[in-house]
Amino acid sequence: MVYEHEIPSGSRLYFGKSAQIKRDIESKCANILENKGFSEISIPLFSYHQQESFNDSKVLIRINDSANHEVSLRADSTVDVVRIVTKRLNRSHETKKWFYIQPIFTYPTKEQNQVGAEVIGGTLDEVANIALELLKNLNLNATFQVANIAIAHILVENYGFELDDIKNIRLEKILNSKYEWIKDLVELDKIEDLKDLSIYPEDIKLELEKIANISNKIDSKNIIISPLYYAPMRYYNSLVFRVFNSNELYLTGGIYTIKSINGAGFALNIDAIISNKIQRD
Numbered sequence: 243m244v245y246e247h248e249i250p251s252g253s254r255l256y257f258g259k260s261a262q263i264k265r266d267i268e269s270k271c272a273n274i275l276e277n278k279g280f281s282e283i284s285i286p287l288f289s290y291h292q293q294e295s296f297n298d299s300k301v302l303i304r305i306n307d308s309a310n311h312e313v314s315l316r317a318d319s320t321v322d323v324v325r326i327v328t329k330r331l332n333r334s335h336e337t338k339k340w341f342y343i344q345p346i347f348t349y350p351t352k353e354q355n356q357v358g359a360e361v362i363g364g365t366l367d368e369v370a371n372i373a374l375e376l377l378k379n380l381n382l383n384a385t386f387q388v389a390n391i392a393i394a395h396i397l398v399e400n401y402g403f404e405l406d407d408i409k410n411i412r413l414e415k416i417l418n419s420k421y422e423w424i425k426d427l428v429e430l431d432k433i434e435d436l437k438d439l440s441i442y443p444e445d446i447k448l449e450l451e452k453i454a455n456i457s458n459k460i461d462s463k464n465i466i467i468s469p470l471y472y473a474p475m476r477y478y479n480s481l482v483f484r485v486f487n488s489n490e491l492y493l494t495g496g497i498y499t500i501k502s503i504n505g506a507g508f509a510l511n512i513d514a515i516i517s518n519k520i521q522r523d
Contacts, residue, residue, distance in 0.1 A: 252352035254345070254513060259523075263516050264355070268343050271357040271376050271510065275341040278372060280359060283340045285322050288313045294500075295321045297476050301348040315347040320507055321477065323360050324500045338362040355512035364506035366481045366497050367459035373493050373508040374461055377485065380515060384487040386462040389471035391496075392449045392480050393427075400445060409472045416470070431466050433457050456481055483508075490514045 249255055256264050272282065288307075292314040293299045303315040316322065319342055327340055341359040348354075357376070361369055370386070377384060397403040407415045417425060423441045430436070436454040439447045450469065457465055473482045473496060482496030492515060495508025 250351035252350070254353045254355060256516070260516055260520060263519050264512060267380060267512055267515055268357065270379055272341070272343065274376060274379060275357075275359060275372070278339070280339040280341040281335070281337045283323060283327065283342050284344060285316070285319060285326060285342065287316050289316055289322050290314075291321055291325060292317050295475055295477065297474055303347055303349050316344075317346050317348045318475065319344065319346065319356065319358050319509070320360060320475070320498065321500055323358075324362070324503055324505060327360075328362065328503050338364075356509045357512060358507060358509040360505055360507035362503065362505045364497075366456050366483065366495075366506055369495055369506040369508050370456075370483055371459075371461045373485065373495060373510065376510060377492060382487065382492065382515065382518065384464070384485045384492055386460060386465045387468050387471070387484045387486070388453055388457055388460070388465065389468045389473070389482050389484075390449045390453050390480060391472060391478050391482060392452075393446060393469050394472050395479075396445050396449065400443075405472075408470055411470070427469055430469055433465060433467065435467065452481060487518070490518055 276282070290311065290313055292302050295318040296302070302317055304312055305314075307313050323340055323342065327335070327337070339359070339361050341357065343357050345353050345355045359369060359372065374386065394405065394408045397408065398405045401421060403416065403419070413428060416428060423443070423446075426441060427446070433454065436450055436457070439450050442450060453467055453469065457467070471482070471484075473494070475498075477498040477500050478496045479499055480497050483494070484491060485493035491511055493508055493510050495506070497504070497506045
């Protein structure tokens with residue numbers, strides 16, 4: 243039985259103080275991004291292309307349009323923002339920097355409010371430092387985690403590891419390897435650990451050097467390295483990052499390629515930040 247006052251599990255309801263906090267977060271982020279030259283965009287709730295975002299399309303909430311084409315509720319904004327600004331708006335707008343404030347929806351009834359930003363042709367340090375500035379202005383301290391998805395693919399293609407083991411962090415299976423350097427790779431977590439990469443093969447070393455180089459450009463005093471972290475979004479192919487505090491994930495982002503378009507972006511989890519601020523007050 244569903245009572246009249248009930249809302250679906252995973253959906254969001256904000257009122258009074260929490261609604262005020264939500265509005266304040268969105269306003270501060272919008273002002274900062276506009277001052278940095280970003281233009282705002284609000285994309286449709288329905289999409290034909292969401293399956294291009296996820297390695298596992300089971301997260302999508304699917305329906306059909308009037309012509310019986312399959313559409314999905316927006317579960318990710320990046321692919322559609324990049325498609326729209328490069329295919330529909332590129333002739334009338336020269337802007338390469340866009341931001342959005344809107345929710346995403348995943349199966350069965352999970353809702354997440356986001357502030358996101360995309361920079362066509364952007365770099366990871368550019369968007370990461372903007373994201374960290376947003377958190378700073380929201381009075382939030384957090385840990386910055388940087389990874390490189392290319393490492394996982396190299397391990398699979400060149401050294402016989404299973405991608406599922408990496409995705410699901412099956413350390414026992416990963417460590418049960420003939421390669422002596424794999425233990426060092428698994429345990430690597432500090433920038434200092436990247437100073438001497440001589441034990442690694444050249445293909446792995448090259449990707450670790452990318453992590454080292456980008457880490458030196460990030461404006462954070464609390465950086466951890468996670469070389470085997472594998473982000474769930476299909477369009478990520480190299481450097482990615484997450485920002486979190488304890489069990490609260492505040493931000494995700496990275497560099498990507500979508501239909502030959504290179505870019506960089508991030509999404510800020512408004513709901514996690516509201517929860518943090520309410521608990522602190």
